[in-house]
Amino acid sequence: MIDTAAFLADLDTLRKIGEYKTGVHRPTFSPQDMESRHWLAARMAEVGLEPTIDGIGNVFGRHTGPGPHVLAGSHIESQNYAGWLDGALGVISALALARAGLPVDVCAYCDEEWHFGAGFIGSRSLIGRLSEEEIDASVGTFTGQPLREALEQAGLAGKPRIVIDPARYKGAFEMHIEQGTQLENAGLRVGVVTGIVGIRNYVIEVEGKQDHTGGTTMAERKDALVGAMRILHAIDMEFPRVCGERSVWTAGKLVLDPNAPHIIPGHATINFSFRDIDNAVMDRMAAALERIVQEHNRRDRCPATLQLTARSEPALSDPAMLAALTSAAGELAPGAWQAMPSGAIHDSQHLARVMPVAMLFTPSIGGISHHWTEDTKREDLELGMRVLHEGVSRFLAA
Amino acid sequence: MIDTAAFLADLDTLRKIGEYKTGVHRPTFSPQDMESRHWLAARMAEVGLEPTIDGIGNVFGRHTGPGPHVLAGSHIESQNYAGWLDGALGVISALALARAGLPVDVCAYCDEEWHFGAGFIGSRSLIGRLSEEEIDASVGTFTGQPLREALEQAGLAGKPRIVIDPARYKGAFEMHIEQGTQLENAGLRVGVVTGIVGIRNYVIEVEGKQDHTGGTTMAERKDALVGAMRILHAIDMEFPRVCGERSVWTAGKLVLDPNAPHIIPGHATINFSFRDIDNAVMDRMAAALERIVQEHNRRDRCPATLQLTARSEPALSDPAMLAALTSAAGELAPGAWQAMPSGAIHDSQHLARVMPVAMLFTPSIGGISHHWTEDTKREDLELGMRVLHEGVSRFLAA
Numbered sequence: 001m002i003d004t005a006a007f008l009a010d011l012d013t014l015r016k017i018g019e020y021k022t023g024v025h026r027p028t029f030s031p032q033d034m035e036s037r038h039w040l041a042a043r044m045a046e047v048g049l050e051p052t053i054d055g056i057g058n059v060f061g062r063h064t065g066p067g068p069h070v071l072a073g074s075h076i077e078s079q080n081y082a083g084w085l086d087g088a089l090g091v092i093s094a095l096a097l098a099r100a101g102l103p104v105d106v107c108a109y110c111d112e113e114w115h116f117g118a119g120f121i122g123s124r125s126l127i128g129r130l131s132e133e134e135i136d137a138s139v140g141t142f143t144g145q146p147l148r149e150a151l152e153q154a155g156l157a158g159k160p161r162i163v164i165d166p167a168r169y170k171g172a173f174e175m176h177i178e179q180g181t182q183l184e185n186a187g188l189r190v191g192v193v194t195g196i197v198g199i200r201n202y203v204i205e206v207e208g209k210q211d212h213t214g215g216t217t218m219a220e221r222k223d224a225l226v227g228a229m230r231i232l233h234a235i236d237m238e239f240p241r242v243c244g245e246r247s248v249w250t251a252g253k254l255v256l257d258p259n260a261p262h263i264i265p266g267h268a269t270i271n272f273s274f275r276d277i278d279n280a281v282m283d284r285m286a287a288a289l290e291r292i293v294q295e296h297n298r299r300d301r302c303p304a305t306l307q308l309t310a311r312s313e314p315a316l317s318d319p320a321m322l323a324a325l326t327s328a329a330g331e332l333a334p335g336a337w338q339a340m341p342s343g344a345i346h347d348s349q350h351l352a353r354v355m356p357v358a359m360l361f362t363p364s365i366g367g368i369s370h371h372w373t374e375d376t377k378r379e380d381l382e383l384g385m386r387v388l389h390e391g392v393s394r395f396l397a398a
Numbered sequence: 399m400i401d402t403a404a405f406l407a408d409l410d411t412l413r414k415i416g417e418y419k420t421g422v423h424r425p426t427f428s429p430q431d432m433e434s435r436h437w438l439a440a441r442m443a444e445v446g447l448e449p450t451i452d453g454i455g456n457v458f459g460r461h462t463g464p465g466p467h468v469l470a471g472s473h474i475e476s477q478n479y480a481g482w483l484d485g486a487l488g489v490i491s492a493l494a495l496a497r498a499g500l501p502v503d504v505c506a507y508c509d510e511e512w513h514f515g516a517g518f519i520g521s522r523s524l525i526g527r528l529s530e531e532e533i534d535a536s537v538g539t540f541t542g543q544p545l546r547e548a549l550e551q552a553g554l555a556g557k558p559r560i561v562i563d564p565a566r567y568k569g570a571f572e573m574h575i576e577q578g579t580q581l582e583n584a585g586l587r588v589g590v591v592t593g594i595v596g597i598r599n600y601v602i603e604v605e606g607k608q609d610h611t612g613g614t615t616m617a618e619r620k621d622a623l624v625g626a627m628r629i630l631h632a633i634d635m636e637f638p639r640v641c642g643e644r645s646v647w648t649a650g651k652l653v654l655d656p657n658a659p660h661i662i663p664g665h666a667t668i669n670f671s672f673r674d675i676d677n678a679v680m681d682r683m684a685a686a687l688e689r690i691v692q693e694h695n696r697r698d699r700c701p702a703t704l705q706l707t708a709r710s711e712p713a714l715s716d717p718a719m720l721a722a723l724t725s726a727a728g729e730l731a732p733g734a735w736q737a738m739p740s741g742a743i744h745d746s747q748h749l750a751r752v753m754p755v756a757m758l759f760t761p762s763i764g765g766i767s768h769h770w771t772e773d774t775k776r777e778d779l780e781l782g783m784r785v786l787h788e789g790v791s792r793f794l795a796a
Contacts (some may be wrong), residue, residue, distance in 0.1 A: 037563065043622050052752055055777055073525070079658070079661070080656065114659070122577065141658075179614075180613035180615070181614075181618060181619075182609070190510045197612060210768065211765065211767060211768070212742055212767035212770050213646060213673070213742075214577065214595060214597070214673055214740070215577030215645065215740075215741045215762070215765065216578055216579075218645070218647075220578075220765070225630070228631075229634065232623070232627045233627055246615065247617065248614070248616055249616075250660075250662060251657045251662050252662065253657050253659045255651065255657070256651065259651050260477065260650055260651055261651050261669035262512065262768070263477070263651055263768045264648060264650065265649075265650060274681075275612055295439075307635070342612070342613075343615070344613045344647060345612060349434040357639075367613065367614060368436065368609065369609060369614075370608065371609075
């Protein structure tokens with residue numbers, strides 16, 4: 001049987017590490033993050049797993065008994081000043097599966113939250129898709145700190161990296177908060193995830209000329225923010241013409257140099273990304289973006305460059321795992337669940353390259369995510385935990 | 399006679415204080431800035447002036463002989479990592495006038511470069527238009543540090559502030575770099591300034607909702623950068639319909655919160671300003687800006703607020719001072735000078751509230767300003783110095 005009290009108690013304890021208001025601040029490899037990893041390794045040992053913190057920061061708890069095995073987990077670091085459940089829920093629910101006696105390897109995949117390099121360094125390393133060269137070249141998204149230096153400070157330099165053998169596993173499960181309002185708006189308590197969107201990340205650089213705002217006439221100036229704004233406006237006009245029904249696109253970060261009230265911006269850097277469940281739709285959006293930048297460079301006096309910096313593929317859930325979760329949800333949460341795609345990307349998307357995957361969602365109150373006010377009702381956490389346990393049990397027995 | 403060799407030597411010495419590449423980094427009240435103020439006070443004493451560094455950071459050198467007097471100077475702090483002549487030229491040329499025996503009070507007006515509060519705290523304090531309450535409320539533009547704390551650290555807390563008696567002066571002169579390309583493009587070496595533009599500064603705040611970029615559908619999201627971009631686009635479309643021939647407008651600073659690639663921006667803050675020599679034109683631009691924000695709030699789901707944070711009035715040069723500079727330029731730089739407005743604002747604009755003012759420009763190579771590559775040919779600096787000396791002499795004799 002699943003011990004939901006212990007599961008909730010573990011979540012509450014973990015919440016205290018790096019506590020910030022009602023959320024947490026545990027950026028990857030910060031002292032708070034490393035404290036949480038060591039705490040998790042100790043909890044894994046308590047439930048009978050063999051814990052290891054490997055050379056990229058993955059916390060891996062190996063089941064010592066016979067299989068067939070499943071892999072379960074998520075991430076334990078947070079976005080800056082963000083929610084207490086994002087990632088932690090998937091790790092602690094996996095720990096609860098192991099405590100309940102299921103043949104589960106538990107993993108906290110390192111840096112799903114993209115504090116370093118091209119993101120997902122933990123899950124990619126675990127499946128053998130992270131090179132030493134990429135680690136050499138990666139730096140902190142917010143800090144600029146080299147990843148090697150951060151690993152050194154975290155006490156992880158020189159430790160071996162774990163690479164799993166996919167043949168050991170029937171599949172990988174991940175429970176996560178929805179990070180949206182679909183469940184809440186429909187009055188539902190559980191989401192069985194049918195697939196995960198793909199994402200394409202771009203950096204758009206706009207080159208202007210830094211100058212005094214008073215001494216430079218409008219005809220002379222090359223204002224990089226004006227250039228950036230015109231590109232963003234073209235996206236705002238063009239993307240609705242090519243997008244799919246559930247496509248999303250976002251410029252989340254815009255950095256001006258020098259960014260001072262009375263200096264004409266000399267340079268603008270935009271981080272832009274879009275997501276969809278269908279690669280054909282994403283190909284249309286990519287082509288539109290390329291045309292927008294091409295046309296901008298024909299017209300504007302601030303030339304722009306477009307670089308695709310990362311790309312992940314849509315991943316559909318495994319039918320047998322989906323069936324097990326669906327039947328469990330139907331029995332334990334009758335009328336209170338739905339099947340749905342995931343608009344967010346997750347470690348499961350990388351694991352899907354080497355084994356079957358499936359995910360389960362709990363509702364996010366107000367849809368809030370990546371902010372310290374993120375939360376989920378305790379009864380929904382418990383219900384999700386019971387559905388996950390029952391689903392994994394049925395899948396293993398099938 | 400004017401000693402241009404000593405004038406250039408002083409500029410070269412001052413350039414070493416806070417040197418950054420070929421420019422300087424002397425933000426107001428930084429250790430480098432305070433070193434330059436104390437250095438200047440010592441130079442003032444050398445040329446026979448009575449130096450004081452007052453309670454707001456003004457470095458004031460009082461002529462001890464009989465009048466009629468003129469006031470001359472500019473500012474000595476720099477923008478961050480900016481040019482070596484911006485401000486320094488006006489201060490050191492004023493020092494050279496005093497060395498040449500003219501009855502000149504020399505002043506380095508503190509913080510023309512707007513590192514604190516509403517800017518121009520030095521020249522406004524000098525004419526009695528800076529209240530203790532405003533000092534209490536002012537904070538660092540880039541640092542957020544309270545002005546009171548910065549004054550304390552600079553050793554200026556509790557020192558009296560100098561307020562001048564306008565009756566002491568026939569007028570105030572300021573030499574400055576052009577900060578544009580008009581002189582260079584016309585192949586000229588001296589600009590006699592007919593007037594200084596007015597400027598209106600605004601802060602535009604756009605309120606969105608911070609959320610996960612994947613879990614929030616396009617229909618649900620409130621993206622503050624999209625809202626900000628739509629306002630900037632409307633300005634880009636509407637301002638050409640209401641502007642004057644020489645109007646300029648700029649959004650120099652845009653700050654997103656939290657400004658992370660995969661989080662929908664929850665808040666955007668824009669620093670926007672415009673300039674013109676004619677208040678009627680600026681009134682039209684102000685009305686257009688208000689209409690743009692009003693219409694934005696009728697249409698958009700991210701509401702915006704518009705706040706006028708500072709306003710300076712256009713200031714025309716004094717006819718007698720202009721005539722003296724014009725006749726000096728005609729004699730010393732025949733065919734190599736022009737009369738022109740100043741697109742940048744200067745301390746003289748504030749002094750103009752209490753006495754006649756005039757300014758002289760030297761060319762800026764490539765028009766570059768507020769950047770460490772800013773420069774002026776040495777022969778143009780010397781020529782400007784000779785024209786200023788001759789013009790001030792003629793004005794005093796008139």
